[in-house]
Amino acid sequence: KGVSFVDTLTRQAVTCKENDSIKDVAEQIISRSVNHIIVTDSQGKISGIVTSWDITRAVASGREKLVDIITRKVITTTPDEPVEAAARKLSLHNISALPVIDSTEKVLGIVTSEDISKLIGGRN
């Protein structure tokens, strides 16, 4: 069994801008049926991540602005990282997705624990 790399599991990332509203981001999460939205700047570089868990935190705490719930210190991966290493990163930080970025921090896509768990389902 050869090693597979993140590149093979990368899917298109849904992104938003810092000055979007919490409701805008919530609508994207629902319409795209995802849990993770990557916050990017005007050049497409990563500036944070916001998830359905963070929207839930806004509901629990009464926070009203997107900037108050964005996670800034984002754990990321690259296309050439082995999937096993990416899976260990997810486990270590108790997170369920890794933005895939290039050497200039441009967002190339995303890989989630749902995508990785599909590898266990086997070929059949």
Next chain:
Amino acid sequence: KGVSFVDTLTRQAVTCKENDSIKDVAEQIISRSVNHIIVTDSQGKISGIVTSWDITRAVASGREKLVDIITRKVITTTPDEPVEAAARKLSLHNISALPVIDSTEKVLGIVTSEDISKLIGGRN
């Protein structure tokens, strides 16, 4: 490589009651650092599931009652189901967790795509 069963991956489920508020459930999701809450009746039997995605749907659509966002037709698993089969169920239905129930529909625990993805991280 032997087959492993859901039993080995089952973790404790966080549960709520049908007449809890959306805010109560949101607070549990944050304080327990989970994404999935299983709705149970007075005998501990499963009656639905609500996730951070559903709370996000409440924000996107303005729904205010928990009963309006609970998913009723729950895909479940049992302790003796092979993990590979559970992983295929998650993939097939585009969901990220399976309540683990016994033959009387009593909730025994939960298994998530995060737990399954940890199997890919290897032993090291």
